[in-house]
Amino acid sequence: MALYIEEFEIASVVNNAVDTAYPLTQKNANRLEKACATDLGTMKSDMGKVRQCLLNLLSNAAKFTKQGVVRLEARRDGDAVLFVVSDTGSGMTPHQVRRLFEPFTQVHTGSAPGGTGLGLAITRRFCQMLGGEVTVESEPGVGSGFSIRLPVQAR
Numbered sequence: 001m002a003l004y005i006e007e008f009e010i011a012s013v014v015n016n017a018v019d020t021a022y023p024l025t026q027k028n029a030n031r032l033e034k035a036c037a038t039d040l041g042t043m044k045s046d047m048g049k050v051r052q053c054l055l056n057l058l059s060n061a062a063k064f065t066k067q068g069v070v071r072l073e074a075r076r077d078g079d080a081v082l083f084v085v086s087d088t089g090s091g092m093t094p095h096q097v098r099r100l101f102e103p104f105t106q107v108h109t110g111s112a113p114g115g116t117g118l119g120l121a122i123t124r125r126f127c128q129m130l131g132g133e134v135t136v137e138s139e140p141g142v143g144s145g146f147s148i149r150l151p152v153q154a155r
Helices: 010-026 047-063 092-097 119-129
Strands: 006-009 031-037 040-047 069-077 078-088 132-137 144-151
Touching: 010 031, 010 047, 010 069, 010 132, 040 047, 040 144, 047 069, 047 078, 047 132, 047 144, 092 132, 119 132, 119 144
Parallel strands: 031 069
Antiparallel strands: 006 040, 069 078, 078 144, 132 144
16 A cells, blocks of 8 residues: 655644544534644645544544543644544443454444444554554543554654
8 A cells, every 4th residue: 555645734634534523423412622732733644544544533432422522632742743532432341452453353332333343453554654553542431542643754
């Protein structure tokens, strides 16, 4: 799979992802919050893949959260950008978290119908291709937080 590296405004990609995800959050009566640092600036990366990663995480958060909060934060961290998608949804057990990034694996929490089981596997692969990583923290009944750390200059 090819990378299409270009320079783009980070805030623009965040705003686009939030605008696209907004209708998804409304299906379960969620509140969508965005917190962008004012000094995000630009990055040289594959804008489409960064946007897809954010949409995958926002979509999952919206699906597994009912009448709660889905939040996207973005901030610079040295030569990297940190994107954090958190929710107040159903959360996951450690066993479920261990299987999250496996292709065609669905983590059933009983609160939402599953998809193809590819979104998180694709997100992880895109992050790796861009020289970054995706991690998760989750607690049953409390919610989940997914963090994407990408270099400002894709490798």
